[in-house]
Amino acid sequence: MKRLRGKRSAQWLADQTGELGHPIPRTTISETENGRRTSITVQELVVLAQALGVPPIELLYPGVPDADTEVLPNDRRTAWQAAQWFSGEDRQGTATALARKRDALLQELAQAQNVFQRLGNAPRMRTQDIADWTxxxxxxxAEVEERMRAEQ
Known part of the structure; x- marks a missing residue:
């Protein structure tokens, strides 16, 4: 928080939280910044983030996107990866990527079947190539759909 408030005082931040309707005392802010207080409530997190003009995730994982951060004991990631994990976006991102891959494969399959039908009387080798492609x-x-089921 200290880095985010810059040259502004802890009292300034306390005043900002009061204006938002959830006053957080200057001592609480100072103790949190200095490590004497090791936890804050979710409501305090959200109010502090709003007062500082940053998304709450920036207080959880400072230095988005590239800073190295500890997500869990013995689990270090970039702040961006930590934020994606925290929000569930990494799972959603995987599901979205798999859905896109499936759609692309279905389009390619339709194209292959269309080519296969147009070849009709083509030489056997070309027909086999299309069959192999299909x-x-x-x-x-099948592999993509299996991974999609595993992600659910």
């Missing part, structure tokens, strides 16, 4: 898409699609 099978490869089916295999990839």
């Amino acid at each position: 099978q490869r898409i089916y295999d990839q699609l």
Whole structure:
């Protein structure tokens, strides 16, 4: 918090929290900044973040995006990765990426089937190439759908 408030005083921050309707005493702010107080409530976190003009996640994991931070004991990540983990976005991001991959494979499969139908009387080797292509898409699609089920 000290870094975020810059040259402004702890009293200034206390006054800002009061204006937001949830006054946090200057002593509480100072003790938190100096490590004498090791926890704050969620409400205090949100009010302090608003008073400082930053998202609450910035108080949990300072230095977004690149700063190194300890998420859990023996689990260090960048502040951005920590924020994604905390918000659940890393799981959502995985699910979104898998859904996009599935959609792309379905489009590719439709394209392969269209080419396969247009070849009709083409030489056997080209037909086999298209069949192999289609099978490869089916295999990839099955893998993506399995991962999607595992993510749920």
